[in-house]
Amino acid sequence: MVDLGSQYLRIKDEIDKAVQDTLSSTQYIQGPQVKTFQAALETYLGVRHVIPCANGTDALQIAFMALGLQPGDEVIVPSFTYVATAEVIALLHLKPVMVDVDPDTFNITADIIEKAITPRTKAIVPVHLYGQSADMEDIMALAEQHNLFVVEDNAQAIGADYTFKNGVVKKTGTIGHIGCTSFFPSKNLGCMGDGGAMMTNDDALAAKLRMIANHGQQKKYYHDVTGVNSRLDSLQAAILNIKLRHLDEYSAARQSAAAFYDEAFQNIQELQTPARQHNSTHVFHQYTLRVKNSRRDDLQAYLSEKGIPSMIYYPVPLYKQKAFEKYVPAGFTLPVTEQLCREVISLPIHTEMDGELLGFISESVCSFFE
Ligand SMILES: *Cc1c(COP(=O)(O)O)cnc(C)c1O
Numbered sequence: 001m002v003d004l005g006s007q008y009l010r011i012k013d014e015i016d017k018a019v020q021d022t023l024s025s026t027q028y029i030q031g032p033q034v035k036t037f038q039a040a041l042e043t044y045l046g047v048r049h050v051i052p053c054a055n056g057t058d059a060l061q062i063a064f065m066a067l068g069l070q071p072g073d074e075v076i077v078p079s080f081t082y083v084a085t086a087e088v089i090a091l092l093h094l095k096p097v098m099v100d101v102d103p104d105t106f107n108i109t110a111d112i113i114e115k116a117i118t119p120r121t122k123a124i125v126p127v128h129l130y131g132q133s134a135d136m137e138d139i140m141a142l143a144e145q146h147n148l149f150v151v152e153d154n155a156q157a158i159g160a161d162y163t164f165k166n167g168v169v170k171k172t173g174t175i176g177h178i179g180c181t182s183f184f185p186s187k188n189l190g191c192m193g194d195g196g197a198m199m200t201n202d203d204a205l206a207a208k209l210r211m212i213a214n215h216g217q218q219k220k221y222y223h224d225v226t227g228v229n230s231r232l233d234s235l236q237a238a239i240l241n242i243k244l245r246h247l248d249e250y251s252a253a254r255q256s257a258a259a260f261y262d263e264a265f266q267n268i269q270e271l272q273t274p275a276r277q278h279n280s281t282h283v284f285h286q287y288t289l290r291v292k293n294s295r296r297d298d299l300q301a302y303l304s305e306k307g308i309p310s311m312i313y314y315p316v317p318l319y320k321q322k323a324f325e326k327y328v329p330a331g332f333t334l335p336v337t338e339q340l341c342r343e344v345i346s347l348p349i350h351t352e353m354d355g356e357l358l359g360f361i362s363e364s365v366c367s368f369f370e
Contacts, residue, residue: 001309002186006352011242015192018238031234037241041197044244047174049206051198052232053213056155056182059196061088062230063151063178064123066208069094073122078108079318079337081127085153086318089125096327097121098319100334104275106130106288106344110138117142123149128157128172130288130313130346131188131254133280136175137164143176150176154199156285158189159251163279172280173199178209183232183240188254188285189247191236253351254284257358261287261347264362268369270295286313287349296345302368308361311346 008015018033025031034052041050053059064075071093077086079098086096099116102109106129113124124143126134136152143150154173158181163169173179181187183195198209211218216227232240243250262273272290276282291299296312303310317337319328347361 001311001346001348002350003352004185004190004350007350010352011246014242015239018242019235022235022238025234028234029231031237033234033237033241034232037232037237037244038197040241040244044247045171045174045199047171047179047199048201048203049199049209051200051206051209051213052237053196053198053230054232055194055230056153056180056184056187056196057084057088058213058228058230059180059182059198060084060125060151060153061091062209062212062228063180063198064088064092064094065212065228066178066205067123067149067151069122072120074118074120075123075125076108076113076116076121077125077318078127078129079334080106080314080340081129081153081318082155082314083318083321083323084155085125085127086324090324090327094122095120096318096324098317098324098328098334100336101129101340103336103339105132105134105277106340107132107134108139109135110142113139114142117146117148121146121148123151125151125153126176127153127155128160130274131157131160131283131285132274132277133157133160133162133172135277135279136162136170136172137279140175149178152176152179154179155182155184155187157283158187159247160283161281174201177202178205183236188250188283189240189243191239191243193233193236195232195236195240196230197232250351251281251283253353254349255282257349257353258282258284258287260355260358261349261362264358264366265289268366270369271365284349286311286346288313288344288346290340290343291345292343294342296343299365299368300345303361303364306364308364309348312341312344313346314344315341317341
């Protein structure tokens with residue numbers, strides 16, 4: 001699905017030197033690499049504050065800890081997403097309220113969210129699934145109207161641009177009150193271990209996030225709130241400092257692979273290629289097709305026989321997961337999520353694909369439908 005080996009080889013000299021320098025420095029925790037990366041990412045994203053942490057799940061958890069919500073407060077989340085989004089909400093004794101998604105963009109919309117708002121709703125988590133922004137302008141307007149926090153799960157869309165109606169362009173993850181991202185190796189900006197970060201333009205929230213991520217202390221050994229220990233280590237920061245410089249070129253490589261696939265599949269009636277939203281760029285964390293006529297699993301088996309990997313993100317709606325049983329009434333169902341779980345398939349997409357590889361994969365997909 002990804003080719004991290006070839007990607008590493010292309011920047012091996014730079015990475016090896018950064019790692020070696022960090023090893024020699026012995027500042028493995030909170031070394032200068034972390035501050036350098038923080039500043040570079042703030043500049044890249046055009047956001048006042050980046051707060052690095054240990055992984056994307058922690059970023060979401062710390063974000064929710066900082067909002068000062070009460071047990072039982074409701075948080076609206078898409079049911080078609082990675083588990084982490086809802087997991088941290090449950091962990092903090094908040095109530096995940098799962099909603100359906102748009103069948104074309106796979107993201108939640110203001111219309112869908114509005115129907116789920118109750119007097120207990122306190123926050124919304126738009127997930128920019130597969131690399132394309134949810135419709136943030138409408139979501140922010142709705143949130144303001146109902147006095148709700150917006151926490152963006154930007155783990156799959158770092159680098160994507162969202163354009164407002166007045167022409168202003170912002171990076172995903174910098175539009176809501178807090179944005180969260182992951183530097184898991186296979187993410188669009190991946191390190192070589194675990195890593196994550198929170199983003200915000202709010203100075204007070206930034207101070208709170210930083211404090212919670214650091215044992216609830218602002219001054220060493222003086223703990224104002226119950227926090228956690230969540231740090232991006234210096235080695236990962238050193239690696240990310242290099243990879244961030246390549247992020248736009250990585251996004252462009254993913255976009256051209258996606259364009260290749262789109263063209264190859266345009267005449268296959270049984271496939272729906274990924275929709276592009278007019279106000280967001282798509283950085284293609286995943287290239288995800290919908291397969292009609294219940295043929296998805298057969299296509300996956302066919303590709304597998306040819307040695308082509310594919311993945312189902314995600315096979316089970318969150319509300320059908322045992323872990324979330326208690327948050328949904330018996331028989332609860334969301335039709336689009338159900339259908340997507342049956343129809344989606346993600347093809348290999350990464351920064352190292354050449355015409356030969358793309359040709360082989362797309363010809364194989366096409367031959368299944370002949
Ligand atoms: C990867 C991912 C996360 C979690 O990130 P980790 O660094 O693995 O903890 C959260 N949300 C979404 C949508 C993701 O894809």
